Amino acid sequence: MRLTSIDALRGMAILGILLMNIPFHANLELGYVPFSPILLSDQVMTLFHSIFADGRFRTLFCLLFGAGLAIQYDSCIRKEVDPKIFIKSRLKWLFVFGFIHGVFVFGGDVLMLYSLVGYFLIDGLSLDNKGLLQKSRKFLIIGCTIIFIIAMLMLIFSDPSERVVRGTEEYFESVAYWQGNWGYQTMINAGFSIGLLILSPLFNLWQALGLMYLGSYLYRSGFFIQGFSRSVLVKISILAVVSTLLCIAPQIFIKDIDSEVIPAFSSISAIFVALVYAHIVVKLCQSKSRIMSVLANTGKVAFSLYILQSIAMGILLRWLIPEFSLEATHLDYLLIVIAFTVIQIVIGQLYLYKFKQGPLELLWRSLYNRSIHKALRDHIAERGSEARCK
Incomplete structure (x- = not known):
């Protein structure tokens, strides 16, 4: 049975x-380039962004990915199906989708x-709750x-003088080369997405693995049904506030801080803030909130919407305007996000109303099955061959 809270959280994350x-x-090459002076x-x-958004939704995705793998693993055990064969097939095809998406659409x-x-997580799914939590803490601390x-x-x-500034000749040259040149965009997308994958052991692989272990633990401990206890919620909320204050402190006290530094700090506080978000959603789902029902429907087609975001935003921002x-x-981008959020919900x-699965979810399922x-x-054939040899 699907858990509404997991679907709603997935919808919120997407x-x-x-x-x-x-x-x-x-x-992708420049991202958001600030004005000078900064507005x-x-x-x-x-x-x-640093307080409420940066890294928070990506963290939710990671937690839910781990929870999803635990759901699939437990389902395979109940049905007496080899969970490694099942999960590895799903992950293999997800990697193929990710490769196509990362190279030809969006390098992020x-x-x-x-x-x-997910491959690193498979063997760990046989652990009990204590083991899952220990693994989660270990990898989160490392990450x-x-x-x-x-x-x-x-x-x-970082050297502020080397940064690209909005309105400079260097900025316009870079934008002109990027816009309308799909071959160059594809090369940058490929380099960015594959480069991040190769360098992940030196950067974000361990934190992602820790979050997936945590997501598995949360699912098996019943969190997505009942949420945290009051005492645990208080501790996590305090950690969320303190870590977020530490995250935004450099932005307040350091002039001309490199914008690339901010997401790195935010990814640490994001762990605790995302857990608070998850608790709130679980509690709202218990009250059968209409908003949660809408988010849950969005979450059921999250894979398709994720790819749609990249295609729609790429066409709009790189080709149409x-x-x-x-x-x-940032405010202009926010308006587009709000408008497209409404479109995705609709x-x-x-x-x-007509279909049970999103189009990409259905294609993915067909391929991995x-x-x-x-x-x-x-x-089976290999085991039969071994038996005959004996």
Whole structure:
């Protein structure tokens, strides 16, 4: 049986992640380039992102990915199906989708990384709850330590004079080369997505693995049905507030801070903030909130909507109105996000009136089911051959 809270959280994550990705849909190479002097509205929006959005929705995705793998593993055990064959087939095809998406559409793809990390998680899914929590803590400590060290090095050694500034000749040349040149965009997308995958052991693989272990633990401990206890929620909320204050402190006290440093710090506080978000959604689902029902329908087609975001934003911002990014502020991007959020919600509601699965979800299921059946046939044939040899 599907848990409404997991679908609702998935819907929340897919809608929220666009807020942070949208400048990179316009220009992956530059992302959001600040004005000089920096606009007050941009400073406010950057703080808003750091407190409420940056890394929070990506963290939710990771938690839910781990929970999803635990659900599939437990289901396979009940049905007496080899969970490794089943999960590996799903992850293999997810990697293929991620590769196509990352190379040809949007280099900020997360599907390849998540499918890779999922392979490392499979053996750990046989652990009990205590073992899952211990693994989660171990990998989160390792991952957060690595990210913190990288963020501090960037903070210390970054040179403000080398950054691209909006309106400069260098900026316009870079934008002109990017816009309308699909071959160049594809090369950058490929380099970015594959490069992140290769370098992930030095950056975000361990944190992602820790989050997936945590998501598995949360599912098996019944969190997505009941939420946290009051005492645990208080502790996590305090950690969320303290870590977020530490995250935004450099932005407040350091002039001309490198914008690439901020997401690194935010990814640490995102763990605790995402857990608070998850608790709130679980509790609202218990009250059968109409809003949660809408989010749940959105979450049921999250895979299709994730790819749709990249295609729609790529067409809009790189081809239909490429000049928009030249003068767009964070507030301008926010308006597009709000409008497209409404569109995604409507698509999710209307699509599920007629169909049970999103189009890409259905295609994915068809592909991995074929792989599973083939793998099972090969496995049976191999065992039969071994028996005859004996």
